[in-house]
Amino acid sequence: xxxxxxxxxxxATLVAALGGLALLATALLTSFSVxxxxxxxxxxxxxxxxxxxxxxxxxxxxxxxxxxxxxxILVDSFTTWLPRRAARIVDAFWMLVWAAxxxxxxxxxxxxxxxxxxxxxxxxxxxxxxxWAVGFGAFGFALTAVVAASWVVRLARGDE
Numbered sequence: 768x769x770x771x772x773x774x775x776x777x778x779a780t781l782v783a784a785l786g787g788l789a790l791l792a793t794a795l796l797t798s799f800s801v802x803x804x805x806x807x808x809x810x811x812x813x814x815x816x817x818x819x820x821x822x823x824x825x826x827x828x829x830x831x832x833x834x835x836x837x838x839x840i841l842v843d844s845f846t847t848w849l850p851r852r853a854a855r856i857v858d859a860f861w862m863l864v865w866a867a868x869x870x871x872x873x874x875x876x877x878x879x880x881x882x883x884x885x886x887x888x889x890x891x892x893x894x895x896x897x898x899w900a901v902g903f904g905a906f907g908f909a910l911t912a913v914v915a916a917s918w919v920v921r922l923a924r925g926d927e
Contacts, residue, residue: 779831779914782907786828793821813893820890820900827907834865834914852925859922866915873908876901 797818800811811817846854882888884898921927 775910775913775917776835778910779835782828782910783832786825789821789828790825793818793825796821813890813895816890816892816895820895824900824903827904830869830907831910831914834869834911834918837918855922855925855927859919862915862918862922866912866919869908869912869915873905873912876905876908880905 796811796814800814804810846857849857880898880902883901884896888897889895890897
């Protein structure tokens with residue numbers, strides 16, 4: 768189990784909690800829109816855009832916490848028979864790969880956020896700017912990369 772102390776762990780936990788609030792807001796919006804559609808034949812305008820944004824942001828907010836807890840991107844089907852030290856080395860290697868992938872995705876999303884800001888890209892119905900959501904995605908992957916890198920160090924030292 769991951770150490771839940773420290774700045775990195777605190778940031779991952781806080782961002783995940785905010786993602787949970789976004790997901791809760793998305794669920795409430797969906798419920799309200801369905802009830803409104805039933806009562807008045809009119810949904811909340813742009814509900815699908817808001818649900819898409821909220822759901823996407825929630826998933827991105829959960830990635831770092833999942834990595835902190837080592838509950839995502841974890842496949843140990845062939846390493847369970849290895850000695851503990853060897854399994855840690857394999858886990859550290861794949862956590863390093865995950866950190867590199869998350870870092871590349873963060874960089875690409877940052878480029879995308881700048882481009883959507885520059886071009887003024889908005890959602891179709893509500894006309895909401897999208898750069899901030901793409902930028903949050905970059906932040907989510909960057910935080911995930913930091914958490915994964917911290918696991919690489921801990922696994923290399925034998926601290927689990």
